[in-house]
Amino acid sequence: MTESHPNTAHSTDILIIGAGPVGLFAAFQVGVLGMQCVLIDALDRPGGQCTELYPEKPIYDIPALPVCTAQELVDRLLEQCRPFGFPIHTGQRAMRVEQQADGRYRVTTEQGMVFDAAVLLIAAGAGAFVPQRVALPEAAALEGDSLHYAVRDMARFAGKRIVIAGGGDSALDWVLALRKIAAHTTLLHRRDNFRAADASVAEMRGAVAAGEMDFVVGMLDALQTQDGRLTGIVVKHKDGTHSLPCDDLIALYGLVTDPGPLANWGLDMQAGRIVVDTTAYETNRPGIFAVGDIALYPNRQKLILSGFHEAALALRKAYRVVYPDKTLVHVHTSNNATLRERIQHS
Ligand SMILES: Cc1cc2nc3c(=O)[nH]c(=O)nc-3n(C[C@H](O)[C@H](O)[C@H](O)COP(=O)(O)OP(=O)(O)OC[C@H]3O[C@@H](n4cnc5c(N)ncnc54)[C@H](O)[C@@H]3O)c2cc1C
Incomplete structure (x- = not known):
């Protein structure tokens, strides 16, 4: 170059x-x-x-x-x-x-x-x-630190509590790969069906059944922060809202x-x-x-x-x-x- x-x-x-x-x-x-x-x-x-x-x-x-x-x-x-x-x-x-x-x-x-x-x-x-970004007020300040739109280096998520938001192939692929090295992995998607390969969806459901990761149906409603870092997210679902502690959020909503x-x-x-x-x-x-x-x-x-x-x-x-x-x-x-x-x- x-x-x-x-x-x-x-x-x-x-x-x-x-x-x-x-x-x-x-x-x-x-x-x-x-x-x-x-x-x-x-x-x-x-x-x-x-x-x-x-x-x-x-x-x-x-x-x-x-x-x-x-x-x-x-x-x-x-x-x-x-x-x-x-x-x-x-x-x-x-x-x-x-x-x-x-x-x-x-x-x-x-x-x-x-x-x-x-x-x-x-x-x-x-x-x-450009990746479709999280449309919440705190998002821009967290980008590149604890809010990510791509996985460039898997190792940085080792031992972390991560949430991956999205329902396409990228979200499924990364959730399956990162659950092996993260401390805790949650997939967040707005509904219980996916735009992803059937085999990946089946593998994800098997991993949830085996207690290797969680799957939550709901929408990202707010980002919780402390000292400029993400500490958790608020999820909105049909019964109300609940908060989910995490260190990193990977939003894979597509381009x-x-x-x-x-x-x-x-x-x-x-x-x-x-x-x-x-x-x-x-x-x-x-x-x-x-x-x-x-x-x-x-x-x-x-x-x-x-x-x-x-x-x-x-x-x-x-x-x-x-x-x-x-x-x-x-x-x-x-x-x-x-x-x-x-x-x-x-
Ligand atoms: C998750 C995923 C998995 C995939 N897996 C496969 C696979 O297994 N096999 C396969 O064959 N394909 C796969 N693809 C598709 C493949 O990546 C694309 O077909 C390929 O990248 C297209 O290459 P390209 O060079 O045409 O464009 P791109 O890779 O999109 O590169 C275009 C470049 O042009 C630059 N650019 C755009 N506008 C301007 C401008 N005005 N001035 C200067 N620069 C500009 C951009 O910054 C970009 O770097 C996959 C795609 C995705 C998203």
Whole structure:
């Protein structure tokens, strides 16, 4: 990662907007095809949803990697594109896109960086995604201390009394994992049915029956604090309210997505996603491509491997925009001597 220098114009072949798994793999493809790119991401580190939402969860459907955690996948993608040395500017949210007289695009970030590129590859995932926060007055001050919207480090909950609020896969997965190390674990959900895998729900009910954790039906009504730390929560249910002592509250209510500035870039969008033509994942604006979860076409699946494929095809078309006078000769990486040399010496 590089330091960000506000107000400096950075010129490159391709600006990749979003350094989630798909943006990172796209950077590798840019290198393989002999082009240059710069990556930017609004977050303070690369990895997108993998790093932000489920770093310690295992992923099983990456080809030839039977299992790896989401963070391990990101680390491997960073390692794969490292030989090319492309800069990754984190903490930079693309805000404005303007096409210049020569057809190139000028992108300005909220933080003041300016980029000039022949091609834009938008790999912005869910756009600006943020966890749905607890709407109680004390919540903001506790965030990151005893109120959490993701589990980044399981070990910090060892020996703690924790409440996990939510009824989706993340809430169920974390309650099952953390009950093994926490002093006491409670799942709080507003009703007794879930939007989660049946197997996880069955495992949770078995753990409750075995006395390994509690399940409470009710709504979070208040946060109790002492000296700026959480000491418990008040739960509202059909018979009234009761308080539940705890050290940490993990609220997993899901994400609120917001296409944010993308909506002003003159792109065809539907339900916050960018409509693309599947021949090359190009948008309605020539030279602007969209890949990964942000892209929309019939039957698009929110899978990492789909984004990898889209990036590989989009960049082959992008090559023609960057080098209109050259012909791209297809060479497998296994036969690419320049690539082998670069990787061996990195
Ligand atoms: C709990 C969970 C489990 C999952 N498990 C699996 C699984 O097992 N297998 C699988 O294939 N998929 C899984 N997924 C889905 C997978 O994580 C996504 O499909 C994948 O992350 C999409 O990658 P992406 O790079 O397109 O977008 P993202 O990972 O969303 O990354 C997009 C990046 O773009 C950045 N960005 C957005 N707007 C801007 C802007 N204006 N300027 C700069 N940066 C911007 C964001 O900050 C973000 O870092 C799971 C998802 C979740 C939530």
